[in-house]
Amino acid sequence: MSDHRRIAASKVGEVTVVRFVDKKILEEASIQELGAELFGLVEQLNRRSIVLNFTDVEFLSSAALGKLITLDRKVKAAKGRLKMSNIRPEILEVFQITKLNKVFDIRKDEAEAIAAFQ
Amino acid sequence: MAHEAAAGSRPVPPVGGWRRDVELPSERGASRLVMDELLEQLGLHGWSPTDIFGIHLAAEEAIVNAIVHGNKLDPAKTVHVSCQVSPELARIEVTDAGPGFDPASIPDCTLEERLEVPSGRGVMLMRSFMTRIEYNAKGNGVVLEKRREPQAD
Structure with missing residues (x-):
């Protein structure tokens, strides 16, 4: 299961915490891989409580936003919950401009995101 | 002893800051061929990390659109990128060899249903x-x- 190249997934209780390998998420090929790995958490590994921790992410493009939106839809369709945390101000601005902050459940840090599953 | 002409012996910063014109191949990831230098020049000209983030994102989106939607990854076509950076202005012009599109035709992605x-x-x-x-x-x-x-101040 741990043949991930774009993410590092760990479990905290029942919650799957995902960190990103790439500081800059913008190359088309790596975004495709990232998407496949994220979707696999839901579709193959049946994870239903997921936190995406953005602490290492400095940059992401609109193509990466597309993968996050699709992941959010897949998790919701599977009756799971997805939360995002540790998003730096510039990327938060991207979410605000595109109004994705209304779609995504965004928390300040990982601890707050995990606690929100209780 | 012969005197050499002094002209050209000392590098002079170009008036109006840094400029670069490049032709990018219509391949995914080709933006890298100009982006690293653009980001470095923005830093050298005193732009803040927040401004650099925004310019990077805008330039990346424009170049990817040109390669993927404009030239449709056609290896016979290139994307022309013209950059200009000074302390007051960052200007990036991106032109592809495609038929063009109407930017007003893009639906508003912030509408509830979209x-x-x-x-x-x-x-x-x-x-x-x-x-x-x-x-x-x-x-x-x-x-x-x-x-x-x-x-x-």
């Missing part, structure tokens, strides 16, 4: 992060400009 559509956000991000963006009449070229806010 919020979860996973594409169509690039142009909105360009507009938000830059001071001005303008497509040419044909719709195959875009100029991105960011002007530096006057520094508070």
Whole structure:
């Protein structure tokens, strides 16, 4: 299961915490891989409580936003919950401009995101 | 002893800052061929990390659009990128060899019913992060400009 190249997934209780390998998420090929790995958490590994921790992410493009939106839809369709945390101000601005902050459940840090599953 | 002409013996910073014109191949990831230098020059000209983030995002979106949607990854076509950076202005012009498109035809991605559509956000991000963006009449070229806010004393 741990043949991930774009993410590092760990479990905290029942919650799957995902960190990103790439500081800059913008190359088309790596975004495709990232998407496949994220979707696999839901579709193959049946994870239903997921936190995406953005602490290492400095940059992401609109193509990466597309993968996050699709992941959010897949998790919701599977009756799971997805939360995002540790998003730096510039990327938060991207979410605000595109109004994705209304779609995504965004928390300040990982601890707050995990606690929100209780 | 012969005197050499002094002209050209000392490097002089170009008037108006840094400029670069490049032809990018229509391949995914080709933006890298100009982006690293653009980001470095923005830093050298005193742009803040926040401004650099926005310019990087806008330029990346414009170049990817040109390669993927404009030239449709056709190896026979190139994307022309013209960059200009000074302490007051960052200007990036991206032109592809495609037929052009009408930027007004892009639906508003922030409408409630489109919020979860996973594409169509690039142009909105360009507009938000830059001071001005303008497509040419044909719709195959875009100029991105960011002007530096006057520094508070």
